[in-house]
Amino acid sequence: MPPKPKxxxxxxxxxxxxxxxxxxxxxxxxxxxxxxMPMRSTAPAVAKAGAKPVESRGKYVYCxxxxxxxxxxxxxxxxxxxxxxxxxxxxxxAAVVSDTPLEVLDATRENVLAHERVNEAVMRDxxxxxxxxxxxxxxxxxxxxxLRGAYSAFIDVLLKMEDKVEFGLKVLWERDxxxxxIEREDxxxxxxxxxxxxxxxxxxxxxxxxxRLVESALQARSERYVSEIFEALRDVAVASRANKPIGDKxxxxxAFLVSRDREVAFDAKVKAxxxxxxxxxxxxxxxxxxxxxVNIRLKLERATPGG
Amino acid sequence: MAVERTSGGTxxxxxxxxxxxxxxxxxxxxxxxxVGIDLITVEARVVVASIDTYLKYSxxxxxxxxxxxxxxDGRGTEAVIAENAALRAQIASTRRENTTSRRLRRP
Numbered sequence: 001m002p003p004k005p006k007x008x009x010x011x012x013x014x015x016x017x018x019x020x021x022x023x024x025x026x027x028x029x030x031x032x033x034x035x036x037m038p039m040r041s042t043a044p045a046v047a048k049a050g051a052k053p054v055e056s057r058g059k060y061v062y063c064x065x066x067x068x069x070x071x072x073x074x075x076x077x078x079x080x081x082x083x084x085x086x087x088x089x090x091x092x093x094a095a096v097v098s099d100t101p102l103e104v105l106d107a108t109r110e111n112v113l114a115h116e117r118v119n120e121a122v123m124r125d126x127x128x129x130x131x132x133x134x135x136x137x138x139x140x141x142x143x144x145x146x147l148r149g150a151y152s153a154f155i156d157v158l159l160k161m162e163d164k165v166e167f168g169l170k171v172l173w174e175r176d177x178x179x180x181x182i183e184r185e186d187x188x189x190x191x192x193x194x195x196x197x198x199x200x201x202x203x204x205x206x207x208x209x210x211x212r213l214v215e216s217a218l219q220a221r222s223e224r225y226v227s228e229i230f231e232a233l234r235d236v237a238v239a240s241r242a243n244k245p246i247g248d249k250x251x252x253x254x255a256f257l258v259s260r261d262r263e264v265a266f267d268a269k270v271k272a273x274x275x276x277x278x279x280x281x282x283x284x285x286x287x288x289x290x291x292x293x294v295n296i297r298l299k300l301e302r303a304t305p306g307g
Numbered sequence: 308m309a310v311e312r313t314s315g316g317t318x319x320x321x322x323x324x325x326x327x328x329x330x331x332x333x334x335x336x337x338x339x340x341x342v343g344i345d346l347i348t349v350e351a352r353v354v355v356a357s358i359d360t361y362l363k364y365s366x367x368x369x370x371x372x373x374x375x376x377x378x379x380d381g382r383g384t385e386a387v388i389a390e391n392a393a394l395r396a397q398i399a400s401t402r403r404e405n406t407t408s409r410r411l412r413r414p
Contacts, residue, residue: 058342064331102342107327109319115326116316130330136342146353153355160360168321230365239362243324257362267312274310282310285318291325292361298333299356299390300340302397 058102058136059088059143062118063289065126066158067094073121078105078114085118088140090147093154096122097143105134119289127162129154129296130289150298157294163260164238166293167286169270170245171229171252175218177279182217189213222251225277230254232273236266241292251280255292263287336391351398 060078062085070087077083077098087094096118105111115133122128137143147154183189192210196203229252230240239257246253258266274282316322333341337353 104339104342107323112322112326113316113319116322120314120316130326132328132330132332133326134338135331135333136338138341142341142353149352150355153358157358157360160362168315168324234364237364240365241361242365270312271310284310284312285315285321286312288315288325289330291329294330294361295357295359296331297356297358298331298337298353300334300337300351300394301354302351302394302401 057099058138059097059140060100060105061131061135061137061143062096062098062115063122063128063130064093064095064147064154064158065122065128066092066155067126068092071096073118076114076118076121078111078118082114085121088143088147090144091151093147093151093158095143095147096128100136102136102138105136107133120287123165123287123289127158127164128289129157129161129294130291146298150296153296157296161257161290161294164257164290164293165260165263165287166290167256167258167266167270167284168288169229169233169252169254169256169285170250170283171225171277172249172281172283173222173225173251173279175248178218178221179214182214182221186213186217189217225280226252229273229277233266233269236262236269239293243292255288257290257293258287334391351394 060083062077065087067087068089068091070089071094072087073085073096075082075084077085078100079098083098083100085096085098088097098118112133119128119130137146183193189210192206192213196206196210199206226242230242233240233256237256237258241255243253243255245251256266270282270284274280274284333353340351341353
């Protein structure tokens with residue numbers, strides 16, 4: 001019994017000297033070693049305690065798909081050297097993932113475009129629920145746990161989005177051109193404009209009234225165009241969402257959910273509508289994953305005791 | 308005029324418009340927590356807070372005048388911040404409990 005504490009004290013001292021040595025070498029060899037040191041020194045202790053080894057890399061999640069078999073999408077993921085993209089499975093659903101450093105990612109141009117690039121690659125053969133940018137899990141098991149916990153939600157949404165893709169359509173106009181057009185076509189506006197330019201006295205009230213008339217005429221016109229465009233695309237789309245236009249040139253900022261088998265018809269219709277409104281600019285993008293038609297919010301919850 | 312279709316990934320603005328807060332969304336602080344804490348040790352897990360799918364053909368909401376954000380948004384954020392604070396406190400207390408119980412067990 002008595003000799004037992006002795007070896008343990010000795011090992012402790014050995015460990016301390018090892019640590020000392022390690023820290024002195026760190027100073028010389030630079031930051032890479034410093035970062036790896038804690039991993040090396042804790043790994044044996046963790047293994048002794050019977051826990052799983054700590055992973056030095058996290059898993060970035062791009063989207064969720066239906067798939068029972070492991071899939072590989074090639075080296076198209078995030079990273080200065082694009083990471084291999086593969087899947088993590090639970091039942092018949094899977095998260096599309098790649099290895100990434102365990103850190104909060106910045107929404108840089110490269111990172112954001114890589115996120116989208118992977119989604120587009122996966123979308124070619126799968127219905128996807130896109131993940132918003134920047135979600136990193138520590139381990140595979142965490143992802144499986146997420147898939148398990150949110151399984152019914154993911155399946156429900158995957159079925160609703162099955163074989164559907166999103167298209168974006170922004171419509172812009174030259175506001176000044178439209179104002180000139182209104183001045184030509186609207187009798188009241190033309191009359192007021194003439195009054196302002198010919199009057200020698202104060203024109204304040206005429207100007208205010210002119211401004212109001214032009215503004216409401218612009219509003220009416222943009223509403224008419226937008227509802228006509230929505231109406232024209234109704235037959236070729238499953239659903240649509242009108243987002244807020246950005247800037248004063250944009251009159252429409254919409255997303256359309258389209259069945260894959262109607263993609264050609266939708267495309268033809270957008271082009272036909274674009275040709276009809278020659279004075280409007282159509283910015284048409286896609287196919288996208290259905291970002292605008294799915295919103296699943298995840299939160300952190302304290303696990304129920306024993307559950 | 309001719310309408311040109313560009314594939315999704317070519318316009319950064321259109322990408323940012325989508326990837327930052329649409330699809331499957333995890334609160335920013337949870338994102339930070341995911342890489343910073345071990346979910347198993349703090350007995351926390353990621354769960355679905357809400358699911359919305361938009362499968363209706365919306366009517367035009369075209370507008371030239373920029374509308375201000377509805378007041379509801381502000382309240383929503385406050386509620387989330389309050390919830391975050393509560394969860395953080397829970398995590399901290401769990402951590403304390405864990406360390407105390409470990410200390411108690413040791414002797």
